[in-house]
Amino acid sequence: MLGNTLGYIDPKGVYWECTERGITQSNELLGKLPKERSYFWNASNDQVFIISTVEIYQLEKSRSGSLKIQKLYHGSKLDPSNLSSFYYDEANSILFAGSATDGLGKFEVKRFKTYKPDVLLSTRSQVFYSVNELEPNTVLTAAGYLIKNGKMEKKYNFTRDRSKLIIDKEKNVWVTGYTSIFCFTSKSNYSEKIKVLHTDDDCSALFYDSNNDAFFAAVDDRYNSTSSLFIKTKEYGFKFEEIAKIPAKVNQIRSLNSESLLLCTASGLFKYFKATKKIVKFESTKNLAVRNAVIINENEIWFFSYGKGFRLLKDNKIFKFPLDDNQSLLTAHTVVPDKLGNFWIPTNKGLFRVKRIDLLNYANGHTKKVNYFLFKKDSGFYSNEFNGGGFPNSLITQDGNIWLPSLNGIVCFNPEQLQPKSYAENIYVEEAIVDDQTIDIRNNPMLPRNFERVVIKIVAPYYGIRENLVLEAKLFDGENSNWTRIDESGKIAYTKLAPGKHKLVVRKRIASENDYKYLTLDFCVKQAYYDTALFKVLMVLVVLSLLFGIYVVRIFYVNKRNELLELKIAEKTSKLQDIITTLRETTNRLNAQTTGNRKIIQYITHDLKSPLRFMAMLSRDLIEDPNKNQEQLSESFLAIYQSSNQMYGFVENLLDYSKLNLSQLEKRERTWVYDIVISKINLFRPIAMNQKTKIFNQIPSDFTINGNPVLLRIIVHNLLDNALKYSAGKTIIFSASEHETHKVIAVIDTGVGMNTETLEYYKSLSRDFNNRTDTVGTGLGLKIVIELMVVLGARIEFNSSSNGTVVSIVFDK
Numbered sequence: 001m002l003g004n005t006l007g008y009i010d011p012k013g014v015y016w017e018c019t020e021r022g023i024t025q026s027n028e029l030l031g032k033l034p035k036e037r038s039y040f041w042n043a044s045n046d047q048v049f050i051i052s053t054v055e056i057y058q059l060e061k062s063r064s065g066s067l068k069i070q071k072l073y074h075g076s077k078l079d080p081s082n083l084s085s086f087y088y089d090e091a092n093s094i095l096f097a098g099s100a101t102d103g104l105g106k107f108e109v110k111r112f113k114t115y116k117p118d119v120l121l122s123t124r125s126q127v128f129y130s131v132n133e134l135e136p137n138t139v140l141t142a143a144g145y146l147i148k149n150g151k152m153e154k155k156y157n158f159t160r161d162r163s164k165l166i167i168d169k170e171k172n173v174w175v176t177g178y179t180s181i182f183c184f185t186s187k188s189n190y191s192e193k194i195k196v197l198h199t200d201d202d203c204s205a206l207f208y209d210s211n212n213d214a215f216f217a218a219v220d221d222r223y224n225s226t227s228s229l230f231i232k233t234k235e236y237g238f239k240f241e242e243i244a245k246i247p248a249k250v251n252q253i254r255s256l257n258s259e260s261l262l263l264c265t266a267s268g269l270f271k272y273f274k275a276t277k278k279i280v281k282f283e284s285t286k287n288l289a290v291r292n293a294v295i296i297n298e299n300e301i302w303f304f305s306y307g308k309g310f311r312l313l314k315d316n317k318i319f320k321f322p323l324d325d326n327q328s329l330l331t332a333h334t335v336v337p338d339k340l341g342n343f344w345i346p347t348n349k350g351l352f353r354v355k356r357i358d359l360l361n362y363a364n365g366h367t368k369k370v371n372y373f374l375f376k377k378d379s380g381f382y383s384n385e386f387n388g389g390g391f392p393n394s395l396i397t398q399d400g401n402i403w404l405p406s407l408n409g410i411v412c413f414n415p416e417q418l419q420p421k422s423y424a425e426n427i428y429v430e431e432a433i434v435d436d437q438t439i440d441i442r443n444n445p446m447l448p449r450n451f452e453r454v455v456i457k458i459v460a461p462y463y464g465i466r467e468n469l470v471l472e473a474k475l476f477d478g479e480n481s482n483w484t485r486i487d488e489s490g491k492i493a494y495t496k497l498a499p500g501k502h503k504l505v506v507r508k509r510i511a512s513e514n515d516y517k518y519l520t521l522d523f524c525v526k527q528a529y530y531d532t533a534l535f536k537v538l539m540v541l542v543v544l545s546l547l548f549g550i551y552v553v554r555i556f557y558v559n560k561r562n563e564l565l566e567l568k569i570a571e572k573t574s575k576l577q578d579i580i581t582t583l584r585e586t587t588n589r590l591n592a593q594t595t596g597n598r599k600i601i602q603y604i605t606h607d608l609k610s611p612l613r614f615m616a617m618l619s620r621d622l623i624e625d626p627n628k629n630q631e632q633l634s635e636s637f638l639a640i641y642q643s644s645n646q647m648y649g650f651v652e653n654l655l656d657y658s659k660l661n662l663s664q665l666e667k668r669e670r671t672w673v674y675d676i677v678i679s680k681i682n683l684f685r686p687i688a689m690n691q692k693t694k695i696f697n698q699i700p701s702d703f704t705i706n707g708n709p710v711l712l713r714i715i716v717h718n719l720l721d722n723a724l725k726y727s728a729g730k731t732i733i734f735s736a737s738e739h740e741t742h743k744v745i746a747v748i749d750t751g752v753g754m755n756t757e758t759l760e761y762y763k764s765l766s767r768d769f770n771n772r773t774d775t776v777g778t779g780l781g782l783k784i785v786i787e788l789m790v791v792l793g794a795r796i797e798f799n800s801s802s803n804g805t806v807v808s809i810v811f812d813k
Helices: 356-363 533-624 630-658 673-690 709-725 756-767 780-792
Strands: 006-009 014-019 022-028 038-042 047-051 055-061 067-074 083-089 094-099 103-108 113-115 131-135 138-141 145-148 151-154 165-167 173-176 180-184 193-198 203-209 214-220 227-232 241-246 250-257 260-265 268-273 279-281 292-297 300-304 310-314 317-320 342-347 350-355 373-375 402-406 409-413 428-434 437-439 453-459 471-476 491-495 500-510 515-525 669-672 694-697 704-707 731-738 742-749 795-801 804-812
Touching (some): 131 402, 138 165, 138 409, 180 203, 193 227, 203 260, 241 268, 250 292, 310 356, 342 402, 533 630, 533 673, 630 673, 669 673, 669 709, 709 731, 709 742, 709 780, 756 780
Parallel strands (some): 694 731
Antiparallel strands (some): 038 047, 055 067, 083 094, 113 409, 138 145, 214 227, 250 260, 260 268, 268 279, 292 300, 300 310, 310 317, 350 373, 402 409, 428 437, 428 453, 471 500, 669 704
């Protein structure tokens, strides 16, 4: 029964249908059916199978009504009489066969096809190293085998060295012969053999740059320490010319761009510039023996180091990738990209598929894991060991098929027909063993307290290659947050779990390399009353209440004590601060008054020197000239009288000043400058007359300042005294001026003036008197004046030349 139609296949392979119109002959079956065959009809699934002793076919009708036959199995001998049921899982390409005596069998439909010689000419006939496309969808091997229209046959005899095969634009075939390179011309149907290069050493690499129609070859020395790089272009005909020396054995040559080549060597990757013949080494690869490289673009170069896996050169950085569980990727030969975004990686232990974007995400740090999918002999090829030492060691033909040479034939497959299979997605928890006691954790998820070890057994149906089954578990208990791989036994164990609830999550990789099916198992470890959350909450509340009560009592006691202490401290502090303030003010005032008294006494004592000196001078004149006339004697005695009277006045002023306190010293009042100047001129007039010095007071009589009269008298006295010393026979003038912000009293003499050093000294002293230490010594009069300027809050200015000196006292209004 096929569909809703009853059918019959006669011995000649003709299909007959029985319909309402009667019995009619239908299409003749495509292909030849085995002579000895039997039929099985799976009525529940509407599937018809044809069984022979070594093959199983499925017969089906397409939507258009035409018949289609598909071979599902070809292998060891079958006994059709012992097979009782069949079912074909088309989604996963799995044929199930049931037997009354042997149980259930599984046959996976092969999606890989392996080509190998029907007749083995030698023990190496089934070993292949390189493949290339001679015509569209026609594959040629270096051993001379041609694969076309699904058939493989020996066509050509090239060389015994079958590792390298190049086809140029004119369809000429170039192969290596260990120490030589040969060209087999297409025009001679590859019977003409031309030796184009012969050396004493092995030819380790051969490459054809189709963009420039140029050949490159590398010949290594017998010690594999250096290689010679050769080139052949149309200009050279069939001859190669040496162009460079490479400091390592060259394993493969690749075109990086139109201007440079990439050299895979035993000492890393090198870059060769065609125009300049310059060689640059990729220093980050210097410790790697690079066997092969695949260039996706100039910034994405995948390279392979035999026994050390594969790496990516990107942005001048090297990225190394994690291996599979069995570390089979250590012997990765190459990567073959397909149109679906996958990389196919042949190794010595099978063929891997991985998404290119997963590898790039790992390199960029976006993920910490890479999922690989493995294909082995069970998938349809005869050997798990692929060969990667030849060139080309992989091929993508125009129909999208990928070809890989192996130790036992050439494997061919179409990536689009190898989409991830949807194996059974279900995950089951079979049982749990707690300290050697088996429990049904699914229906009774309560585990006893204080157990030592629990083993949970997980069952996940899977019909594919065991290495592709990724079964992982994670226990969310706040301690273990990583996925743990479950081994083939399906068991995962935990020891001494804490009382309370736990969540076990198990995941199984399905279909795509990054798709998972999840199972969650919630279970609980029995708790004692003191392990329950309610008990813990109550205990926490009790402890918190006790602590809070103690805290409140303690705070109340501390606050009361602190209040009393604060009152006492505040009271004593207030008294102490008053005492300290009073003492500080008293000390400051006493210091200021003492300092002021000492200085003023110093100043007035200095004033006494002038009359004393004058009296001494007159006394000396009287002693030296006792015969003076009466008039001269009268003048001398008058001068002595005036000087004595002046000294009396100074002593009287000194006594009066000594009675002044600090507040009186700091007192400021309206002071008539004219009167003070007149009194001082009268005081010094005898001295001036004696040395023929003229003194003029040009200060207006109503000119006043806000100052201290006592201190102003001392200042005028000292300025006039100093002017008289250096103005004998000259003129001294007192003047005053008023400005918008200040008033000025000036003492002008026409004496000898100050020298530059003295002038600069007094200017510097007036600017920074308080910080100077050189204020004692000669010239005390002006220093006294400068110091009194500080007391009065005024400033003094000096101007001097050879024609005299001007001293200005400036008072702010």
